[in-house]
Amino acid sequence: MLIRGKLRQNLKVMRDSLREATYSAGSGRLHYRFMSRSFDRETAAVFAGIKEHRKRTRVGSEIFELRRRIHMIEKGLTMRPRRDTFAVAYIGMTIDRLSRAIDAGALDNVTIAWARDVLDAYFVATSTSSSRAIADAQRRYAQLDVSSEAPYGGPAPLGEPTRSVAYRDLAQLAASRRSVRWYTDASVDREIVDRAIEVAMEAPTACNRVPYRFRVFDSPDDARTIATIAGGTAGYVHNLQSIVVVVGDLAAYVEERDRHLIYIDSSLAAMSFLLAMQSQGVATCCINWPDITAPEKKLTDLIGLRRHERVVMLIAYGYGDPTGLAPISPKFPLPRARTFERLGE
Ligand SMILES: Cc1cc2nc3c(=O)[nH]c(=O)nc-3n(C[C@H](O)[C@H](O)[C@H](O)COP(=O)(O)O)c2cc1C
Incomplete structure (x- = not known):
């Protein structure tokens, strides 16, 4: 038993030093081909x-x-x-x-x-x-039957820019959103969620493919089971009420070069969803979906995911518990995140 433990420890030391060696040699291709399977599922x-x-x-x-x-x-x-x-x-x-x-x-x-x-x-x-x-x-x-009740009409004139929402209101909405981890047990009407998803779906997607789905689990038991698999929810998972699993569909593409679009498109939609929920008085918290075999397998078994579907993130939502605290999470000062630039200067 002792010998086996030592052997395992030595093997780990060897593996770690090899990994260090390949990292410092800058040989990522070598490392991920022979030493690590981290990208295999992707x-x-x-x-x-x-x-x-x-x-x-x-x-x-x-x-x-x-x-x-x-x-x-x-x-x-x-x-x-x-x-x-x-x-x-x-x-x-x-x-x-x-x-x-x-x-x-x-x-x-x-x-x-x-x-x-x-x-x-x-x-x-x-x-x-x-x-x-x-x-x-x-x-x-x-010769095709393209009849449809839905109105559309073709490209529309730009006209004057719409200013139906004042900047001040949008800035206030953005600033008032916080990741909230404490919820009351009041359930959120599905119409509210649908309205937020309608706003989310107005977000741009590459070539308008809309390669994602919002899978909504609005029973507290389901939300907690799913959030537990993700990790990152220790200490508060027991009071989650509802969760959205944002799933990207890689079958939207025929070229490897487009492999990141599910993450970009889904995230743009997710942000609109958060703000639309906030505008209706519903609190949210994004939850990281780790790219690790075990949780992915668990979730696949639980909710059924195809091999070409990938979880982009989870979003918990509900009515914030007024007696709970939320981190303020200040952002960087503006110049840290923004530079105005001119080529050649
Ligand atoms: C992609 C993503 C993953 C996140 N994962 C987690 C998580 O696993 N657990 C958690 O408690 N918060 C998570 N958060 C929330 C962040 O901690 C939070 O957004 C950040 O601290 C900024 O706070 P704010 O959202 O209140 O502005 C995540 C946020 C994002 C955007």
């Missing part, structure tokens, strides 16, 4: 995402690349000057994907209306083009 998830994306493309249920292409065409419609021939390289595949996604029943009404109005405007804008690819795509598009 790599596997990216790979699973690409695989799932390809599978969905094959069966016609792919919607993210379709959304990206519709977005690119919509953006093309806003260019100044606007060309009479554009999107030639992918208009055919866009129509193909749209047709297959409609057949597969994979599209919601809003996406259909968006695609329809953008494509209608596109074929008007390119009506003087001599491109055969466009003419062919238009012929195929004319």
